[in-house]
Amino acid sequence: MKPYRVLLYYIYSPIENPEQYREEHHLLCLKLNLLGRVIVAPEGLNGTVSGLAADCEAYMTALHADPRFAGIDFKVDEAEGHAFQKLHVRIKTEIVHSDLPVDPLRQTGVHLEPEDFRQLKNDPDVVLIDMRSNYEHAVGKFKGAVTFDMENLRELPEHIHEIEHLKDKKIITYCTGGIKCEKASAYLLARGFQNVYQLHGGIIKYGMEAGGEDFDGQCYVFDNRLTVEVNQVNPSTVSTCYRCGTPTSRMINCASPVCNNHVTLCEACGHQHGGTCTDDCKNDPDLRSYDGTGYYGKQTQSYSPIQGYKSRQGQRSILSAEK
Structure with a gap:
């Protein structure tokens, strides 16, 4: 069994004070050493986080203990390490941006x-x-x-x-x-x-x-893994290499930061072309170093998971909160 877990979840459940809850939730993630992305909105929660198995278990227990989130159905996958490089807990108007004039709490499929x-x-x-x-x-x-x-x-x-x-x-x-x-x-x-x-x-x-x-x-996912295997019964490959046309499910982000396209690239072309989807991208002077994964986290100087914990009103810091 792998030591880490990746949790994928959402729930439509009204949150009266999203700003206050964002701070509480961010602090919970910090205490449990979780990384990932969580969206807090008046309509509910949407998150994908990773961490050690015990920490993820504690996280799920904490959310299920909150009556608003008792119905969360966590999708739990195993991983060798963190599936994210950073932690972001953000407030948005919707937990998935759609602009559709509907309310899934009133009617849905x-x-x-x-x-x-x-x-x-x-x-x-x-x-x-x-x-x-x-x-x-x-x-x-x-x-x-x-x-x-x-x-x-x-x-x-x-x-x-x-x-x-x-x-x-x-x-x-x-x-x-x-x-x-x-x-x-x-x-x-x-x-x-x-x-x-x-x-x-x-x-x-x-x-x-x-x-x-x-x-x-394969199934595209929004973390360092980019894609995961799903079919254990009759698997097949439907995509081809953007460069050479060879069948492959290997997804990357183009190494050119200007491009950053999501494309399928076979392993051979990935190394031959430095993780780029075109020759123009290959000549980008700001080309990112290709490490074989094709995943590039946003570069932030002096990043710390504690960043972003303070509320937008500039209230208490994590240090004072723990006193």
Whole structure:
């Protein structure tokens, strides 16, 4: 068993004072030596964090002890080390930016647990719809799923016309961890789709609990790993190297900071071209050093996990809080 854990979670549950709770949550992460990204919004929480197994267990226990977050369904993966380089706990207006005029606490698609999804996905009356960004589904998606050429969920209204003819079908939406589908499925219902379902816990939970059958390729994740394997039943590769066309699921960020594109690049081309997607990028004078992973954290001088703990009103520091 690997020593670290990576936790992926979200919950729609009202938070009356997001500013105050952000400070409390940031302090909790600091005490448990966790790294990652957590979004606090009036509508709830969205986070991906990593840490030692015992620290992650304590974190989950602490959140479940809060009545507002007792219903959090954590997706837990093992790792050899931290999946993040820094800790950020931020306040936003939404826990996933969508600008969609819906409230998933009032209406959303029917939640399908992984095993129920596995049994239903091949029904001839079912259509799977991928609610992720184009670079995410380019490296992996469910067999036969409808995908949109969109960069984020805000663009969903621009693509509804592509599936208007499917209103008489059973629609199952899916995404990485389930959070986008809460609002995406609600939006489909608001647009007149009748039978709308969503994969509860997303691709990650489906892989963990139902073996990942019929998920082709790998699943893009928003941490140092970039992609993770999901399918333990009938795995395949759907993407090709951006440089040479060789089948590969190996995702990188281009080493050119100006470009920074998410592309699939085979290991040979990665080393041959310094982790760049084009020759123009390869000649970038500010080219980042390619270490074989293709992941580049933002460079911040004198970074410390304690940074960002102070509230925006410049109140107490972590040192005074511990006195």
